[in-house]
Amino acid sequence: MTLLMIALGAAVGAPARYLTDRAVQSRHESVMPWGTLSVNVIGSLILGALTGAGAAVSPGVVALIGTGFCGALTTYSTFSFETWRLVEEECYAAAVANVMVSVAAALAAVAIGYAASSALTG
Amino acid sequence: MLAAIAAGGAVGALARQLVAEALPTAPGAFPWGTFLVNVSGCLLIGALMAVLGLLPAHHRLVRPFLGVGVLGGFTTFSTYAVQSHALVTSGHPLVALAYLGGTVLAALLAVVGGAILVRRLAAPWHRPGELRV
Numbered sequence: 001m002t003l004l005m006i007a008l009g010a011a012v013g014a015p016a017r018y019l020t021d022r023a024v025q026s027r028h029e030s031v032m033p034w035g036t037l038s039v040n041v042i043g044s045l046i047l048g049a050l051t052g053a054g055a056a057v058s059p060g061v062v063a064l065i066g067t068g069f070c071g072a073l074t075t076y077s078t079f080s081f082e083t084w085r086l087v088e089e090e091c092y093a094a095a096v097a098n099v100m101v102s103v104a105a106a107l108a109a110v111a112i113g114y115a116a117s118s119a120l121t122g
Numbered sequence: 123m124l125a126a127i128a129a130g131g132a133v134g135a136l137a138r139q140l141v142a143e144a145l146p147t148a149p150g151a152f153p154w155g156t157f158l159v160n161v162s163g164c165l166l167i168g169a170l171m172a173v174l175g176l177l178p179a180h181h182r183l184v185r186p187f188l189g190v191g192v193l194g195g196f197t198t199f200s201t202y203a204v205q206s207h208a209l210v211t212s213g214h215p216l217v218a219l220a221y222l223g224g225t226v227l228a229a230l231l232a233v234v235g236g237a238i239l240v241r242r243l244a245a246p247w248h249r250p251g252e253l254r255v
Binding site: 002003006007008009010011012013014015017018019040043044046047048051066067068070071072073074075076077078079080081083084087099102103106107109110111114 | 139166200
């Protein structure tokens with residue numbers, strides 16, 4: 001049952017990442033991979049909120065939304081690959097900025113999501 | 123296209139869950155399971171993109187299924203961020219720092235390593251003039 005929930009969540013999360021990335025990347029011309037950054041921050045916010053809710057959320061929902069959807073919405077492989085592409089193209093400042101902004105924004109998103117949902121669920 | 127990404131994402135996420143179950147992380151400890159998932163996924167994306175570069179005539183769904191789907195679904199940024207946050211708030215900031223920085227560095231080296239590995243293995247079949255990467 002848990003595995004089914006994970007598969008279902010991921011089957012929605014992965015295409016959502018692709019569509020978000022395409023929508024974001026078509027709206028700017030900078031070298032920064034804003035699309036991947038967006039999905040990673042959004043997924044971190046949701047998983048942070050889910051974690052902050054603790055026992056108020058059932059294990060099935062954690063598998064569906066957390067492990068499945070958020071896990072597949074966010075990606076480390078594309079993040080690393082795009083960072084490496086920036087290095088190869090000698091956009092060193094953008095490569096460093098991509099790592100710093102991604103990590104900082106994702107951590108901030110987790111903290112906000114966690115604090116908000118733990119306050120709501122008491 | 124979207125169906126290939128969805129199917130790949132489900133496969134990748136299930137594989138990630140199997141690793142997470144095999145390598146559970148104790149509170150306050152370095153999350154080796156997610157580290158392994160993310161670094162191995164980066165090795166495979168580096169290898170995949172190098173293979174696709176060597177094979178210009180590949181099927182159009184290979185990259186959506188394997189790259190965007192399987193490897194994107196296998197690796198995760200949200201769990202990485204939540205685990206780092208938990209390490210900081212539970213009083214293990216140094217482990218969090220080692221995890222955050224260690225994953226970034228190992229993942230970048232893995233992308234490069236995967237690409238180099240494929241180019242080395244493919245070298246006997248591709249003379250330099252034929253390489254289209």
